[in-house]
Amino acid sequence: MSEVTAEMVQRGRGPTAEEAARRRKVARDVRSARERLTSSIGLERAFDYELLRVYAQYRIGAFLPLVVLACCIAAASVFWAPALMGGAWCAGVLLVVGANTALSRSFLQQDPDALSLRASRRRVIVGEMVQSVAWALLVLMLVQVEAANARTFVMFVLVIVAAVTTMLAATVPLAAYAGLLPLCAATGALLCLSLEAESVLLVGMAVCAQLFFLFLSNHLHASTVAALQSRAEKDAIFGELEQAKANSDEARRRAEEANLAKSRFLATMSHELRTPLNAILGFSEVMKNEVFGPHASASYQEYSTDIHDSGLHLLNLINEILDLSRIEAGRYELNEEALQLAYVVEEGRHMMGLRARAKNQTFRELIDPTLPRLWADERALRQIVLNILSNAIKFTPPGGEITIKVGWTSSGGQYVSVKDTGPGIPEDEIPTVMSSFGRGSLAIKTAEQGSGLGLPIVKGLVDLHGGGFQLKSRPREGTEVIVTFPASRVMDALPPVAEESHAPVRPVRAA
Template sequence: MGELTAQIVQQGRGPALQGAVQRRKLAKEMRSAREKLTSSVGLERSYEYELVRLFAQYHSGSSILLLVFATVIALVSSLWVPIGQTTSWLCIAVVVIGTMLLLAQRFLATPAEEVRLAEWRRRFILLELITGLTWGLAVQTLAHVEAGTNGFALFVVLMVTAVTTSLSATIPLAVYLGLAPLAAIALSIAANQRDFDAIMLLAMTSSAILFFVILANRLYSSALSTIQSRSEKDAMFAELEQAKANSDEARRRAEEANLAKSRFLATMSHELRTPLNAILGFSEVMQNEVFGTHATPAYKDYSADIHASGQHLLTLINEILDLSRIEAGRYELKEEAVQLAHIVADCRHMLALKAKAKNQTFREFLDPSLPRLWADERAVRQIVLNILSNAVKFTPQGGEITIKVGWTSSGGQYVSVKDTGPGIPEEEIPVVMSSFGRGSLAIKTAEQGSGLGLPIVKGLIDLHGGGFQLRSKPREGTEVIVTFPAARVIDALPAVDVERRKKTQAA
């Protein structure tokens, strides 16, 4: 079984992501090829069904207009043709149009999975041929009455050709068979004509029929392209929905894992702190020789090492718990008015002995006149201590650390700590900002640490709505800047003039 990495969980996929994608693609191609082989027109079933459905939908929606058109032709033809003959033709046209309407509605009412496409295509093609013969009958009747009716007959041919092309373009064979009787009648009329103007009119009619045939092919290609594009879009939406479902499932699992981690840390923190307090207490008693001098002097050094190791482990546990609460959104700020410059000065004083042991010097540029901030004092102290302790750790013997506290350009306040340490390569900055991350130069030159200092600083400053910047280059040192927004600065109110207030009240 493959390893479930964090990247795979983040993507919401299984371990065999590429293989699953390739298998789905291959299965889709095989299904498409199988449908094309079994199709009567060489298309996938879904595409063929959509084309036939469009044919039925167009004919179902235009039946009334076709009936009106047939009625108008019958009325106009009655000027030259006996009324009984035109009435008979109109009845035939009504039956044919009504049959097409019933078939189209029946097809649209049938579920897609139950439709036999080949059979329905044959039905529609045959009925379209019958419709073309019906229209051709009317044109043939008009053409044989007298020469003066040829113009109206050719007009009917053009109108029927346009209607057939627009309604039946999604089944090209239906267009060809529907226009074949009209084209044959137009050619027969041309063969019996000797007048040049009539021959030119018939030639233009024939050209128009050819144009509509080409137009029908274009409409078919356009409809097929539209259906294919819509199918690809639907497939893409399905992929996106599946990816979203996978992502939601991965997020749910991550949340469950995070909750389990928080519960584990909450439980283990108590289980670890209890024996650690005993270790720290007893090791401190042994280190200070409260109950008498050790028989062996080395025991005092051992107890000091035990106490230092326990203290380090307790600090690490506290940092892990702080970061866990920040990531889970459960770190509650206890806000109050604090003086940023004073907190920085206190933290610098706490690290003074450690810096002095490495012969490091501090350069301070603190503005004591800064107004107070509305912030969590413990969190601010932890922010400053973390970045100052990092500077002390990474600055070599005899190095210099510069501390600045002042105003930001937007009216907030900032703390800047710059050291003269080894620096961090640009590509390693994301690593340093991750939990337990350490740069390569830092590992070689600095003291060991948990790698949680900067992530905790980033999390705490984000809770205050501030900003965090890390600027560093190899062998040029590192500068960390944290900023607090102007909204957290407490503006000082002007002093109350007591004497003037008394005079105002007396007046």
């Protein structure tokens, strides 16, 4: 018969965490690929909209500087061109700049889901080209002017406008190309006015500078896309973290519900099981002791003894499960009082002495009789001692020795140490031994069968007292269990209880 593992149960309940993560990644990749296929620039729709949004913000922010730049250029052109022509040129530039700014504001005010990104991108490209044409018309002023300084001024203006245009339209590369084309054409047209070597050199340098600005614009676009992708990945991670937190909260809620159901089940079943179990124990003890007369067959008495022993074993198992459930649920209440740790250990050793003598085992005691009292729960402390002594007797071979130590810790607390000469536990099996119903492979082969709840109960009770639990074991060298209690539970270390003192009232005599 094949064993049903936790992994198989998890698969039956649904996909594992790794499988769910892989499915989410595949779905995200498919959605991203679908958006890239429907996009005109090869990016997801969210990236496409974000690039246009950044462009619109750049354009709105550059409105006032461009107006100032156009007015300054028109004012400077008065020195070498008619004022009417400069004013007309400035009015045209301001009209186009204002129209582009209005389109950018309208774009930002619309619902992103209802926008047609292709149409918006076409409007941006056309707007950039028209605006660059308006700036490039500055060359027409040089038709009636022969001054070399005027050509140099216009060339300088065209280079500045090219730099501004490529930087503002960097997030829409086609708009940057469309905006730079009229400016490069206007700069090249200056060669028609003069073919001197100096003019050719200046025009060549101006065109190279404009192309360099276009190169910088492409790099700025790549950096913006990389930043958007990084932000999208970060948002996706945050989304996955939120989903994981929601899943964790849901799993914790289900675990709490399951724990509550388990507690209710154990509370109900403990009553339902103990009622018939008490009858089994009582009647089997009557039959075992032959209270109403001897049995007709000697085997009946042996069967009655087996029934009684099995009932006791089942009762102990039920009690251990209930104790562990209360400890794990945090419902184990401590009834603390002042106790002598050495006396509790000695009492436990006396109770387990019969089992040890049956296996010809000996106790070696190193107990400090001067230890002060300990503030602890007597029932829990006795259960701790009995559990670790029971394990030591169980796993120690016949004729072995069990060493019991009780004394001070280095921090001023008290400790109990029980060391046996049994088979020991491999290091990799210690976590299994400390888990509920866990037993080591070597111990199963060489010792009596148990429920595997003794050590978990001991550790839980020790934790309730704020103490420490340590298990040291090596194969064929035995096992040592050390239980420590903090110094705050030693009676000599506890501060005295302060009582309110009332000073005697002296009678006041009347004068």
